[in-house]
Amino acid sequence: MKKIKLSKSKKIKILKIVTAVIAGAGLLFLLYPSYTNIVGRVRQASVLSEWETKKEALQEEGKEPFEIDENYITPSEDIIEGDKIDKITEEPYSRDIGKEEIDYSILTAEDFFPLKIKIPKIELEWIVNEGADTVTLKQGPGHIPETPLPGDTGRSTISGHRTTYGAPFNKIDRLEDGDLIYLETIKGGTFIYAVTGLEIVKPVDVYILEGTDKRELLLTSCYPEYSAVERIILISELLNIYPLELVSAKNK
C-alpha cells in the first residue's frame, strides 16, 4: 500500500478543519439546552394562554370542577333555608376540595389533566400533562400515570426536566418546608400542597413512589443539574386553606 505523504501546510489545514468541527460540535452541545429551553418556554407561554382561555370558557359554561358528594357540600340545608345562607355556607368549603368530597372511583386522568402547576416562591407556572414518557416531558412536566390522581391518597407524582425543554423544575431544590404548590384543573378545581421534605435518591429507588395514608404530591427531576445520576424528590402534602372572610363581606 502506497503511503500518501501530506505536505505540512495541508496537515495544518486538516487539523484546523477538525478543530473547527470539534469546537462547533462542542458549542452546539453547550447551546442545545439553552435552545430547548427557549423553544420550550415560548411554546409553554402559548400553551398556558390556550389553557387559560379554555378554562374561562368552561367556567362560563358553569362546569363543576368534579363530581361532588352531595352529602358533603350542602351543610346549610338542614339548618336554614333560602339563598342567602346557601351563598355563605358554600364559601368555607369551596376551596376545601382536596379531601373526601371527591369520588375518585368515578374520575379519570382526563378530569384533571392538563392542569396548571403554580409555585409562587420560584415563580413557576406550567401546564402538566398526563404521562411521563420522553415525548410528553419535552412538552412540560408530566404526571406518572401509575401514581394516584392529584388530591387522592398516596403519592401523586409529577416529573419534569431540570435543565432542558424549558427546565420547568430547575429551581425546585430551592423550595423549603411549608412552601406552597398550587395545582389548578381546567374545570376550576384547586389542590394546594405544602412542602414537607426533599430527598435525593437513585433512579432505581422507585419505593419512593409508594404512598402512605397521606395525600401527597411528589415533584421529581434530575440531580444534580446536567446529570441523570440521581433524582431529586420534592415531597408535599395536601393542605386545606380555610377562608378568613366574614360572611357579611359577601352579603352586605
Place this chain on the structure above:
Amino acid sequence: MIKLKSEIIIFIALISIAALLAGYNVFSVEMQKIETSRQIEERQRFEREMLEELKSRETRELAEYYQMYRPIKAEFVGKVAELSEEAQDKIVNVWHLKELTTARLEAVVEYREKLTGIGDLPELLDTFYNYELEFIESDIEAISIVLSYYKSESYSTYDDTEIKKLYKNKNLLFLKAEEELQRVYGKYNLGYLLEESS
C-alpha cells in the same frame, strides 16, 4: 176649698221636688259621664304621650348605641376584608398562612373586647347582642382550630369535621345577629342608620 188648695200646693211642691231630684239625678249622671269621658280621654292622652316618650327614649338609646357600635364593627369588618384580600393572592408558604390567620384571630378578639366595652346596651338589643357574642366566640374557636391545623403539619390526615361544624355555626350566628339588628332598627324607623354604614 182651702184644704183642696193646700193639697194642690203640697202636691205641686212634691212634684216639683221629685222633678228637681230627678233632674238633679240626670244632671249628676250626665256630669259624671262627661267627667269619666274626660278622664278616659285624659288617660289616653297621657298614655299616648308616655308611649311616645318611651319610644323616643328607646329610639334615642338605639341611635346612641349604634353611634358607638358602628365604628367598632366597621374597623373589624375592614381588617377582615384586608386580610381576606391578602389571602386571595397566592400565598407563598404556610408561614404566611399562619401569619394571616393569627392576625384574623387577633382582629376578632379585639372586636370582642371593644364590643363588650361599649356598655349601656339598650334592652331591645339583648337578643342581637347575645347572637353577636355567640358568633364571636364561635369565630374565635373556628379560627383557633384552623391555626392549630396549620401548625399540626399532618395536613392531609387531619380530621376537620369540627372546623366545618364551627364554620357552619358561626355563619349562621352572624346572620342571625345581622337580621336581629335590622329587625330592631327597622321597627324604630332607624333602618337608614344600618344602610348608611353598609
